[in-house]
Amino acid sequence: MELTLTSDQEALVDAFAGFLAKESPPQAVRAAEPLGFDARLWSKAVEMGVATMALPDGGAALLDLALLAELVGRHLAPIPFVEAAVAGRVLGEQRQLATIALRPAVDGVARLVPAAAVATAVIALDGNELVVVEGRPLPLAANMASAPLADCDLHAGERTVLATGAEAVARHARALDEWRALAASVLYGIAASALDIAVAYAKQREQFGKPIGAFQSIAHRLADDATAVQGLQLLSRKAAWALDDDPTEGGRLAAMAYLWGGEVANKVAGDSLHYHGGYGFMLEYDIQLHFRRAKLWSVAMGDPRAAYTRLGYQLFSGAA
Amino acid sequence: MELTLTSDQEALVDAFAGFLAKESPPQAVRAAEPLGFDARLWSKAVEMGVATMALPDGGAALLDLALLAELVGRHLAPIPFVEAAVAGRVLGEQRQLATIALRPAVDGVARLVPAAAVATAVIALDGNELVVVEGRPLPLAANMASAPLADCDLHAGERTVLATGAEAVARHARALDEWRALAASVLYGIAASALDIAVAYAKQREQFGKPIGAFQSIAHRLADDATAVQGLQLLSRKAAWALDDDPTEGGRLAAMAYLWGGEVANKVAGDSLHYHGGYGFMLEYDIQLHFRRAKLWSVAMGDPRAAYTRLGYQLFSGAA
Amino acid sequence: MNFASTERAESFRAEVRGFLAEHVTDEVRRRVEETGTHHDWGLHRAMADRHWIAASWPEEYGGLGWGPWEMNVLEEELFLAGAPRDGMSLTMTATNAIHHAGSDEQRRSVIPRVLSGEILLCLGWSEPDAGSDSASAKTRAARDGGSWVINGQKMFTTMAHEATYVFLLTRTNTEVPKHRGLTMFLVPTDTPGFELQPVHTLGGERTNITFYSDVRVPDSARVGEVDHGWDVMRVALSYEHGTSWGAHLERLVQRGAAWARATGRIEEPSVAERLARAATDAEVAMLLGQYSAWVGESGRISDVEASMAKLFSSEALVRHSGELVDVIGPEALLKDGQPGSVADGDFEHAYRQSVVRTIYAGSSEMQRNIISQRGLGLPRG
């Protein structure tokens, strides 16, 4: 175990963090609502190479992508980094701009596909076919999180079958594992940033003559939150690492990281909002941005409880 | 809504509370371990009439029994008050000493029947027969809670069929509803007493120069616990009342009260134990007695989560 | 002891329910949603016509003499119907204080117009640096001859844009401990120097920041004695404690169950389980509220009981609104009107709104202080 970033990783993180700090401040995040997409930011990110590095020949390990996804979460960057990375790895090439449906299509329609309101290519599992459908971005399904969700009719565009049968299922499953690991990293970034905001506020905001962070009721909850965030950082990074380097563990860890990530991000963002008192609800404070996004990421694949159940079968049922 | 006890109820509660305070102090509770039965206490309670008042012609409403069950819980009294009351109402007469199996028999054996290690009659649902089996008390199945559990072979004693088919199922279901309501009252009593112990300890025990109850981390959890205990008192009393007076609501409320009661009693007893620091674990402190008993009461019918699921079907499924 | 509601209360309930079915129309709900102003003049005046605005007041003062129990029924039904009620509840919090602590002239000039539904009042309490700790208010009122000059700023002056008066907490003395240098005023919102700025919130409610720049009011605008504003605040705060918060949760459970039945998802064990848990918490929440009302009905102080009801139901609402979104999945987060949106967007709305309920009218932390100190007798930290 060696948890220090390599110098390459550090350079990558520094560059992208600097870029997002400059180009994706909270004002830009707000300005991109309700579509949740900043086209200018995305084209700059593409120029930087963050979209192409995800490709099989782009040289990046999944862990590298996870480190970038953390920053996308931290800065709430309105770009489909995770979707494009996962879709790019399925397609083996970059298309302007591809995404992937997280749930199997029903009657040929993939519902609420992340980034489909801004993408020109949607990958989906349609029965026993893994398909990519190209066309124009689809109409936004406006939502609480200001995410560019859209429903996608898989017969309405230019449809290409990428794989069928077991191969289709396996490739889709692998892509979802990668999505889970990267989504866990985004959730970590959201949670870590919500925690930072809470801690800073708790130090500065005074009530009854002292900083509210001096009250145990807040300090102790923040300690629990900080512990959960630290655990999430470790688990999400381990999941991304394992998908490349410890294949027998990768799927299990990605599922755990994603589910745990959803719980942590919702709790920490909710706590942070709560500590702000009435201010947390003012749209001009940033923490509500985190609160709204965390919830969608955590339910994007459907009921997390059902996912825990499937994980339990997978881990412990002799049958599976 | 009138939540004041009637003068009759008050007299009943005062008399039984006085009796238990005198006859069932913590030393007596300990002395009755591991069987969990104090024969002398029980015969005095029978003399007082608390066993016969449960009978259909005993004049007591279920709510009256619930008030007594609360005290059984508060004092951790090692007597099968709840079991005998419910069994007596099934039989319509008092037998020395009857109890009831909470789970249907499997292959003619009722497992871990409460009070069966001290009872001479066990009621059980055996297939589509409601039976009572008489004989000697059965061998104790020693357990964490020091409760007189025993396995009962329903063909090993003198077996009488009380009802068959739909009537058997209905009478058994009614008895379980009553058991749930009274068990909820016992759980309330355990929780209320655990809370009292915690509050008294938090006022008296000093650390870092002040009573530990002055630390928000403890005070605020105690506030949550006190709220839950208050809610449980209301819900368990309402359930007992409704089983007599609002039959359409009785079953639903009894299920809720029992499940909620299990959660509250385990949480409050666990919290109280925790606030005691190392002392809570010393067997000579009383709070461990509460902690061990709360858990058995809460799982006596099996997995509470499964019971919540059944309740959900019952409440909301159009099919049920 | 019995848990049956009274016939009288239940006949009120039926009447209220019928009234609300008629007056809380989809159009009313839509307007509330769009503007974020949880008030509807039509509904408000129709309620005033029935004397329901101050139904708890004696008939001689324009009320109906309802006890806390009937008031609880009224509030439960308002919540269950999703009726806008900020206007009336804020107004009555202030009006109760004026009724107790105001001058005869104030009572004469304000109360009849409130009871007729003509005007609203709002509460100018919170400040940027004084949230839970209202007594540390800094908005200054300085005597100038026979009048007072007020300067400062208030946060979260909800309904100020519809109200005729702000019931304003000011500091009149900085030389004494903070609770003893406060004075209350009734400031007309058309006074020169009064300004407001809308504040939009996560839950969709609109509130306001209000600004006071050399706002001049006569001494007759003062409510209660100079420097004894905290006594007046305490009266007002005692009326701020509702008892029927649990009805929010009950409404959520009913909507969730209707959705689960309609979609067949109720057949999934974990869906049935979560709804049953939510329904159990709703039952407890309603009971804690009813208990608080009953204690009040018995003429006793019910501050601890009201705190328990508010604490439990608001925290449970946060848990279960989140759980319901989980059950439904991303569709739960679609905005009302989007194709495929669920239950008019009620669940995403409940999720956004729920957290604020653990803050306003006393944060969960303040409620826990009340319960642990006044209820359990634990020492202050």
Add this chain to the structure above:
Amino acid sequence: MNFASTERAESFRAEVRGFLAEHVTDEVRRRVEETGTHHDWGLHRAMADRHWIAASWPEEYGGLGWGPWEMNVLEEELFLAGAPRDGMSLTMTATNAIHHAGSDEQRRSVIPRVLSGEILLCLGWSEPDAGSDSASAKTRAARDGGSWVINGQKMFTTMAHEATYVFLLTRTNTEVPKHRGLTMFLVPTDTPGFELQPVHTLGGERTNITFYSDVRVPDSARVGEVDHGWDVMRVALSYEHGTSWGAHLERLVQRGAAWARATGRIEEPSVAERLARAATDAEVAMLLGQYSAWVGESGRISDVEASMAKLFSSEALVRHSGELVDVIGPEALLKDGQPGSVADGDFEHAYRQSVVRTIYAGSSEMQRNIISQRGLGLPRG
């Protein structure tokens, strides 16, 4: 960055696992269970023979030079095997402090006997009125010529009945702030005036109250400077933080999963779900422990990380041991050996034991203080 364990650590792991399979026999476990003494001389000496008692020490001092990472592996395996380890862990906490702060004579006379597995040490820190607040100790040590006379009482002196020395915290000065009037001693348990009384606990562990009545020790029994005992305590406390608490939970999950598979209950959705949740928490708990070990391995102070690992894993253990009992039902609470008992009574045992893990070696409250103050930089309350 990578999460792979080192080959070296994994070869240790295999070796330790093989060793424990041989030495932690059912008979050892049964004796521990019966006596409540979490120590086995046979196991202890076999470990000492392998230099595993102080494996983290440099070879020149009788250790093996293992880093925190290898130590974490050793501890994980001890926990996973359910091995008794109170004797060695309490002994090493004290011995580490003696190694740093003791006199040459103490090092010479005590350490070799510890490392050979000949003797145990125990910790005389807690007092009736000083639990989390150890520094308020009242047990008095008074100078009398060249020796010291000790009077007082210590709670929870676990393993005192097997130990050769108590590593004792005493008060030597009452005129100064509490942290500055403490002195540490190494008191032989055969000294006249030393007595103990067994204390049996909910979790089944035996601990002791120890009494000191005119216990006379020479000045050479003093560890560190007079009145500077707190500095010595801090060294000892820094060694009290293990990193592998998560393994308790991992063991519980493994036992629970084995039971669920054997009974077919794993096919129930809510059973699969709860085990998956527990397994996820176990993964997080193990990672937090490994992280803490890694920070230590990197030569940095890992107090906050150790607190996180301890806090999270002990609280998760409480939750999941309760959940597992729920899943199984009343059978889970049967004592080992009863007909129909489940997994050797492991689940009822875990339920009883789990809460104490949120208390000893720093209560959850103390861990949260460390995390919020040292980790997050929040002010003290």
